[in-house]
Amino acid sequence: MQYYYYPYKVFLIVSSFLMFSPVFADQQATAIVKAAIDYWRDNSSYSVTEMIIHRTNWQRAMILQIWTQGNKKSLVRIIKPKKDRGNATLTKNDRMWTFSPKINRIIRIPASMMNRSWMGSDFSNNEVAKADELLKYYTHTLIGTETHNGQTVYIIKAVPFEYAPIVWGKVLLKIRADYIVLEQTFYDQDNILVKKMETLKIENMGGKRIAVIQRMQKAKKADEWTKIVVKEVEFTINVSSRMFTLSNLRNPRF
Amino acid sequence: MKLLIILAWRNLWRYPRRTSIILIAIAIGIWSMLSMSAFIRGMMEQHVNDTISNFVGHISIHAPGYRDDPVIDHSMPQPNEHLLHLLNEKVWAARVRVPAVVSSERETMGVTLLGIAPAQEQALSFIADAVTDGRYLNNVEDKGIILGRKLVERLETGLGKRVVLGSQNHSNEIVERGFRVVGIFDSKTENIETQFVFVGRHIAQKMLQMQDNISELALLSKDRNELENLLQKLRATSPDLDIQTWQTIAPLARVIVNVFEGFLFIWYFVVFIAIAFGLVNTLLMAVFERTREIGLFQALGMKPHWIVGQVLFESLFLLAIGLVVGNLMTWVTLILTAEGLDFSRYAAGYEMAGLSSLIYMVLNMSDILTANMLIIGLGLLASLYPAWRATRYVPVEAITRT
Numbered sequence: 001m002q003y004y005y006y007p008y009k010v011f012l013i014v015s016s017f018l019m020f021s022p023v024f025a026d027q028q029a030t031a032i033v034k035a036a037i038d039y040w041r042d043n044s045s046y047s048v049t050e051m052i053i054h055r056t057n058w059q060r061a062m063i064l065q066i067w068t069q070g071n072k073k074s075l076v077r078i079i080k081p082k083k084d085r086g087n088a089t090l091t092k093n094d095r096m097w098t099f100s101p102k103i104n105r106i107i108r109i110p111a112s113m114m115n116r117s118w119m120g121s122d123f124s125n126n127e128v129a130k131a132d133e134l135l136k137y138y139t140h141t142l143i144g145t146e147t148h149n150g151q152t153v154y155i156i157k158a159v160p161f162e163y164a165p166i167v168w169g170k171v172l173l174k175i176r177a178d179y180i181v182l183e184q185t186f187y188d189q190d191n192i193l194v195k196k197m198e199t200l201k202i203e204n205m206g207g208k209r210i211a212v213i214q215r216m217q218k219a220k221k222a223d224e225w226t227k228i229v230v231k232e233v234e235f236t237i238n239v240s241s242r243m244f245t246l247s248n249l250r251n252p253r254f
Numbered sequence: 255m256k257l258l259i260i261l262a263w264r265n266l267w268r269y270p271r272r273t274s275i276i277l278i279a280i281a282i283g284i285w286s287m288l289s290m291s292a293f294i295r296g297m298m299e300q301h302v303n304d305t306i307s308n309f310v311g312h313i314s315i316h317a318p319g320y321r322d323d324p325v326i327d328h329s330m331p332q333p334n335e336h337l338l339h340l341l342n343e344k345v346w347a348a349r350v351r352v353p354a355v356v357s358s359e360r361e362t363m364g365v366t367l368l369g370i371a372p373a374q375e376q377a378l379s380f381i382a383d384a385v386t387d388g389r390y391l392n393n394v395e396d397k398g399i400i401l402g403r404k405l406v407e408r409l410e411t412g413l414g415k416r417v418v419l420g421s422q423n424h425s426n427e428i429v430e431r432g433f434r435v436v437g438i439f440d441s442k443t444e445n446i447e448t449q450f451v452f453v454g455r456h457i458a459q460k461m462l463q464m465q466d467n468i469s470e471l472a473l474l475s476k477d478r479n480e481l482e483n484l485l486q487k488l489r490a491t492s493p494d495l496d497i498q499t500w501q502t503i504a505p506l507a508r509v510i511v512n513v514f515e516g517f518l519f520i521w522y523f524v525v526f527i528a529i530a531f532g533l534v535n536t537l538l539m540a541v542f543e544r545t546r547e548i549g550l551f552q553a554l555g556m557k558p559h560w561i562v563g564q565v566l567f568e569s570l571f572l573l574a575i576g577l578v579v580g581n582l583m584t585w586v587t588l589i590l591t592a593e594g595l596d597f598s599r600y601a602a603g604y605e606m607a608g609l610s611s612l613i614y615m616v617l618n619m620s621d622i623l624t625a626n627m628l629i630i631g632l633g634l635l636a637s638l639y640p641a642w643r644a645t646r647y648v649p650v651e652a653i654t655r656t
Contacts, residue, residue: 095427111420111428112355115362163397165418165430167359188359189415 029140029156032175037071037132039179044069045206047233048079053121053226062119063231071132073244077252089118090249091129099249106246115167122195122216122226137164138171152177168194180211193219206233258560262567265540273572276536280576280629281583283529287625288584290521292615293595294514299616302478305507306500307380308446309349309368311472312481313488314503316496320469321503326352326424329467336491340484346473347374350458354421356401356451358409365405365451367421369458372396378474381439381452388413388437396454398436402447406438413438419451423463431461442612518621522628529629530636537569537640548644549652558645565644569637573630581622591615 045068052061063080077088086101096109109125118128126133138158146153156173160166169189174182184197201213210230217225242248266273306312315337320328332348333341350369355362368381372391376382382390385400399417401409411417413435420430433453441447459466475484481499488497501508541548548561594612 108426111422111430112362112364114420114428115355115357160416160432162416162434163432165420165432167357167416167418167432169359186359189411194359 026140026142029142029154030135032142032154032179033140033156033158033173034135036173036175036179036181037135039208040181040210041068041071042235044237044239045233045235046237046239047206048231050229050231051119051121051226052229054224056223067239067243069239069241069244074128075244075249076128086252087119088249088252089128090244090246092244094130096125096129097246097249104250106250122218122224133166134158134171134173137161137166146174148174148176148182153182178209180209182211195219200227205230206235208235255563258564259567262564263571265544265564266568266571269540272536272539276532276572277576277579279532280529280573280633281579283525284577284580284625284629285583285587287522287525287629288581288617288622289587289615291518291621291625292584292588292617293613294518295616295618295621296614298511298514300613301510302500302507304380304442305504306474306478307378309351309379309450309470309472310500310503311346311378312475312478313473313485313497313499315471315473315488315492316469316498318494318496321496321498324351324353324469326422326462326464326469329464329469330495332466332468333471334492337488340487340491341473344473344475345378346471347371347378348455348468348471350455350462350464350467351469352421352462354419354451356405356409357418357420358411358415361409363405363408363448366449367419367458368450368452369455370394370452371455378472380441380446381450384439384441385437386440388435390437391452391454394455395457396436397433397457398453399433400437400439400452401435402450403438403440404444404447405451406435408448411435419453419461421462429461429463431457522625526628526632530632533569533572533633534636534639536572537565537637538643540568541565541640541644544644545647545652545655549647549649549655552647552649553653561645562638562641565641566634566637569634569641570630573633577626577629581626584617588615588617 045066047066049064049066050061051064052059060081062078062084065077065079066074068074072091072093074091075088076090078084078086086099088099090097090099096114097106098109099106109129114125114129116125117123118125137160139161141157141159142154143157144155146155154173154175154177156175158171158173160168160170167188169187169191172183172185172187174184176182180199180202182199186194186196188194195216195218197214197216199211199214201211202209203212204210205212210233212230214228215225216228242253315330315333317328317330329350348371350367352367354365354367356365357363370381370391371394372382373393381400386403388400389398391398391400399419401411401417406412409417416432416434418430418432420428423429437452439447439452455468475481478500485497485499551561552558591614594614596612
């Protein structure tokens with residue numbers, strides 16, 4: 001998967017700014033973001049997660065099994081409710097496929113659908129498929145700190161590169177010193193809040209402290225949100241490379 | 255003969271009111287035929303020109319298969335020397351044209367991505383003059399994007415903001431890139447505004463990883479109806495390319511032209527029938543009134559075909575005066591509507607049909623001739639009946655009738 005952008009040009013721009021602008025792109029901020037992403041994804045993981053999609057008139061909950069390996073591979077499979085059981089999503093190298101047992105077909109998610117909602121939630125396909133977007137397409141600036149439960153929280157402003165395929169004007173991140181992302185807010189190019197992901201609960205699970213409840217919410221719709229609740233998780237597991245294949249997407253073997 | 259003409263002319267003005275009424279009928283008839291044809295021709299002309307300037311051109315060159323499936327796989331190299339030689343002195347443009355997706359913070363919409371060479375599009379397509387906010391693209395390396403006004407509204411974005419354009423490359427992988435909106439264009443129809451987005455051609459080629467290939471080449475010739483010769487030459491130079499005229503590329507435009515022409519003919523026919531009945535009735539009346547007179551003429555030795563001649567001359571005068579008045583009325587109408595007929599009040603419906611809301615009347619010489627000849631010829635033919643009736647009188651009976 002080759003994304004269209006020029007690393008060297010970006011480097012030139014960044015470095016030229018570095019020379020003249022003291023606030024721009026401090027490496028500390030980038031390092032924090034990278035560490036937070038690495039901490040969240042680990043080198044591999046398996047988790048059982050409940051996803052609750054809440055709308056004005058209804059709410060539904062799904063139990064998902066999620067396997068990840070690095071930043072580029074993930075497999076999500078629905079195990080509850082029964083009628084959705086077997087629906088699965090595979091992401092590999094920023095590409096995405098879904099499998100629906102009802103039609104017994106694998107569908108590659110086309111470019112036109114990548115910004116659409118993932119399984120009716122408040123997450124877009126892009127957000128599910130691309131874990132390291134924040135590192136790849138943004139410059140990061142540390143704009144302040146605060147404290148949360150006695151720990152330092154870094155407030156980082158991430159601004160997309162000029163020609164990066166990112167629609168946001170900026171993304172604000174609140175990352176705690178132990179690399180747990182407390183809040184991620186997406187602003188449009190007029191600096192108006194569009195959506196916000198918050199961490200509601202942090203617990204020890206799977207051998208480390210993680211955000212166990214997170215909620216994504218659109219700014220203008222207070223009663224519409226998607227909540228992710230981690231039920232169980234293991235990190236640094238042995239996951240077969242055959243896990244992330246189209247054949248395994250269709251016929252689960254693991 | 256001269257006598258016949260004088261007689262016919264005087265007879266005409268015996269009953270000025272009756273004559274004026276039929277004159278008005280003929281004048282309005284010819285006026286409606288001509289104005290209707292001017293109106294419909296204007297609409298047609300505009301529709302065809304709009305179609306051609308919507309990136310169709312007079313002749314379009316594509317890679318084989320592109321017209322069925324306009325994707326990046328059906329692209330072709332830049333024109334070679336032989337083709338360039340033929341294109342010399344013609345207005346032409348090479349474009350990248352693929353389906354794409356444009357997203358803003360709040361919306362994602364499917365569009366047609368056009369990678370253009372801005373200078374080439376001048377005089378060829380509408381876009382060069384359509385940018386009303388911001389600027390047009392500078393060159394093929396321009397990193398900005400031009401969106402239609404309606405699209406900007408739907409995406410809730412604006413001038414100077416960034417949008418993301420995504421499409422697929424040869425290996426079906428998603429390619430994306432951010433663009434800053436540098437210009438907003440207006441079009442007569444909203445469809446166009448939401449359908450097309452414009453970027454520099456090199457930038458599009460780099461984004462789609464298609465080297466220097468292009469999706470289509472469009473060109474304008476001097477006359478859109480005489481393309482056959484050029485078409486043959488082009489096909490001979492590049493037999494492996496799909497080269498078609500606008501009639502094939504935009505079959506709807508051609509169908510509309512045909513439908514309108516058929517409609518015009520039906521309209522002519524309806525108007526003529528209405529005029530013919532009026533004319534025959536008037537002449538019959540005139541003949542009946544003059545039963546005694548005609549009987550007397552015959553008794554005095556006037557031959558039947560002279561009587562036919564007299565009635566036909568009457569009819570000819572009626573028709574001629576009516577046509578002159580009608581043509582003058584049409585001329586005045588054309589002058590009054592030279593600025594174009596504004597249908598913007600009903601624009602929504604028009605735009606749906608892909609027609610523009612401002613219509614300029616166009617009158618063809620051939621239309622004028624057809625309408626006038628049709629009325630004179632068929633009018634005289636119709637007046638043969640009253641003329642024939644006039645010759646059937648038996649002089650003795652006619653004279654004695656009170």
